[in-house]
Amino acid sequence: MSYQHILIAVDLTDECHPVVQRALDLAASNGAKADLVHIIEPMAMAFGGDVPMDLSLLQQQQFDQAKERLVSFAERYEQLGSGQRHLVYGQPRQEIHQLATELGCDLIVVGSHGRHGLALLLGSTANDVLHGAPCDVLAVRLKKPS
Template identity: 60%
Template sequence: MSYSHILLAVDLTEESDQVATRAVELARSNGAQLTLVHVIEPLSFAYGGDVPMDLSAIQDQLDEHAQNRLNSFADKLDASVEKLYVVSGHTETEIHRIAKQDGIDLIVVGSHGRHGLSLLLGSTANGVLHGASCDVLAVRVHKPESED
């Protein structure tokens, strides 16, 4: 199967490099466009929406920091990146939305491969897989040697 537009979903941890390497290889070998997305879960999700203060300034700072980190991440890739997205919301939902909106035919995500059937792919990779309208590649990531 040949792919024309690949969406690389990254969490911007050190392990994102492993996932990006695979996505770049696939984009290059297929002559495909490459789009990157990083999803930030809003602070209100973490606090259940019942926060007695306005978190919008903090959220804006988090969004700006994430955009800067994603730009730096894209700059170090050995590939041309079509679009960069930093979006707020539920991770799987936002990845699916971007994939449909941009006509993506392959989503590449990282998977930690935890033990047990319910954690086979990891919760994010599993959620992306089950709601996607296109192919999904879950790349097995490994912790850096110093953490093993």
């Protein structure tokens, strides 16, 4: 199958670089366009949604830091122009699916730690993205940091 538009979902850690490289290699071999996305989860989600204080300033700082990290991360890849980088706020699965649909992507590439046991039962972002995806999903195994 030949892909035309690939969405690469990353958490901006160094272990994601092989995921991006794999996706860009696929894009090059298919003559496809590639976009990079990083999702920022609202702080209220991390605390179960029951936070008795205003987190807007902290969330803005989180967004600004993520924007800087995204630019720095993406600069390693000349194939990715600034219009192909997306920073989105929300629940990862929903936002990745929505962006893939909006952009008309036919492949989503995510990193996977390949967890087993309890972690597998609890799920991961890669597993979450797979279910209900509007297109094919490729989970690239992440190497454990040394």
